[in-house]
Amino acid sequence: MSSHEVTLFIDGKEIQANKDVTVLEAAEENGIYIPRLCWLKGLSPFGACRVCLVRANGRPQPACTQRVMDGMVVDNDTEELRGIRRNIIDMIFVEGNHFCMFCEKSGNCELQAMAYRHGITAPKYPFLFPQKAVDASHPDVLIDRNRCILCSRCVRASKEQDGKGVFGFTGRSIDKRLAVSSGEGLAGTTLDVDDEAVSACPVGCLMKKRVGYAIPVGERRYDQEPIGSDIESVAANKGGE
Amino acid sequence: MSKAKVATTSLCGCFGCHMSVLDIDERILDLVQLVEFDRSPINDIKHIEGTVDVGLVEGGCANEENVAVLREFREHCKVLISLGDCAINGGVPALRNMVPLKECFEEAYLQGPTVHNPEGRIPDDPEIPRLLDKVYPCHEVVKVDYHLPGCPPSADTIWAALNALLTGAPLELPYQLVKYD
Numbered sequence: 001m002s003s004h005e006v007t008l009f010i011d012g013k014e015i016q017a018n019k020d021v022t023v024l025e026a027a028e029e030n031g032i033y034i035p036r037l038c039w040l041k042g043l044s045p046f047g048a049c050r051v052c053l054v055r056a057n058g059r060p061q062p063a064c065t066q067r068v069m070d071g072m073v074v075d076n077d078t079e080e081l082r083g084i085r086r087n088i089i090d091m092i093f094v095e096g097n098h099f100c101m102f103c104e105k106s107g108n109c110e111l112q113a114m115a116y117r118h119g120i121t122a123p124k125y126p127f128l129f130p131q132k133a134v135d136a137s138h139p140d141v142l143i144d145r146n147r148c149i150l151c152s153r154c155v156r157a158s159k160e161q162d163g164k165g166v167f168g169f170t171g172r173s174i175d176k177r178l179a180v181s182s183g184e185g186l187a188g189t190t191l192d193v194d195d196e197a198v199s200a201c202p203v204g205c206l207m208k209k210r211v212g213y214a215i216p217v218g219e220r221r222y223d224q225e226p227i228g229s230d231i232e233s234v235a236a237n238k239g240g241e
Numbered sequence: 242m243s244k245a246k247v248a249t250t251s252l253c254g255c256f257g258c259h260m261s262v263l264d265i266d267e268r269i270l271d272l273v274q275l276v277e278f279d280r281s282p283i284n285d286i287k288h289i290e291g292t293v294d295v296g297l298v299e300g301g302c303a304n305e306e307n308v309a310v311l312r313e314f315r316e317h318c319k320v321l322i323s324l325g326d327c328a329i330n331g332g333v334p335a336l337r338n339m340v341p342l343k344e345c346f347e348e349a350y351l352q353g354p355t356v357h358n359p360e361g362r363i364p365d366d367p368e369i370p371r372l373l374d375k376v377y378p379c380h381e382v383v384k385v386d387y388h389l390p391g392c393p394p395s396a397d398t399i400w401a402a403l404n405a406l407l408t409g410a411p412l413e414l415p416y417q418l419v420k421y422d
């Protein structure tokens with residue numbers, strides 16, 4: 001073991017990781033999936049959604065921002081944490097207007113997939129049905145804020161990968177909304193349909209126009225296997241080692 | 242053994258979930274061996290008398306009549322199931338929940354581009370159930386025991402759930418059968 005490596009335990013499994021990575025990254029490299037929505041590979045961690053909440057040495061921490069430490073004991077797949085994650089997903093659903101039955105993102109949506117993975121058949125909280133605006137001004141990209149989960153993946157991707165800063169937020173708490181860098185709406189920005197910011201959206205908030213329902217039901221990303229299965233199957237294949 | 246009693250209704254739904262019940266195809270012959278239908282649009286029985294084992298409710302509550310029917314189901318059903326997205330989250334009818342009811346009426350009966358209403362009257366006959374301010378999911382009105390999402394839930398989903406309930410097996414549906422679309 002080099003001096004750059006640390007040893008930690010996730011749900012009792014001993015793993016080695018580079019000392020500079022986060023708990024989420026260390027887990028993923030070892031075939032352990034920690035559920036997440038606002039984290040996206042290649043973007044700086046944000047810690048917004050809290051779906052990746054784990055107990056690190058007993059303390060609740062988002063796995064996406066928590067660095068690994070030598071000897072750290074991490075709880076991930078426990079009844080308590082699964083319950084917290086279910087509650088967070090429930091809250092995201094009732095705070096927005098998520099009409100899965102006609103959404104173009106359905107079947108490829110990470111929020112929906114997260115609810116499927118956690119066995120949610122109905123949220124436990126009352127629906128709020130908030131008023132949120134649609135911006136269809138851009139010729140190639142649609143913003144439907146009804147579906148926005150405020151993960152900031154588009155905000156970070158536009159800034160860090162596209163070098164543009166097209167997206168940001170206005171308002172606070174329940175009034176927080178996705179905003180764009182022009183008073184003219186999305187059409188007034190420098191956004192291009194091929195920007196990383198567009199494909200970074202985990203839900204159906206930022207959608208490319210004229211490509212909806214391209215994949216038939218049954219063949220979409222999360223139709224057959226739960227989200228995270230790809231990461232876990234790496235572990236299954238390594239099982240003999 | 243006497244047959245289990247099943248009741249079904251469509252509140253603010255499109256009957257698509259009932260179509261999906263019929264979509265179990267020839268398995269419906271097995272189903273009629275297991276169950277007897279009480280109140281249901283299939284036999285047009287108007288009210289549940291006595292106790293029913295399983296109630297399937299399609300659609301959310303958009304008006305006072307929906308609430309009355311849902312309460313009758315809750316009162317008479319040992320197990321009540323929200324069948325489909327509208328019962329669970331309001332579904333497409335809940336798109337009006339972001340618009341005040343007054344504006345909905347004005348658009349539908351006064352200002353809509355195809356409206357012909359010279360008297361400018363919004364229907365208010367006492368025979369017409371009054372609309373609620375919003376479309377409510379069933380579990381926000383009465384206690385609901387199980388939710389079967391989908392628009393509609395697939396025939397396989399409905400079959401698996403009914404089979405489990407009627408044979409006393411645990412209601413654990415495989416991943417592929419729980420979908421929101």
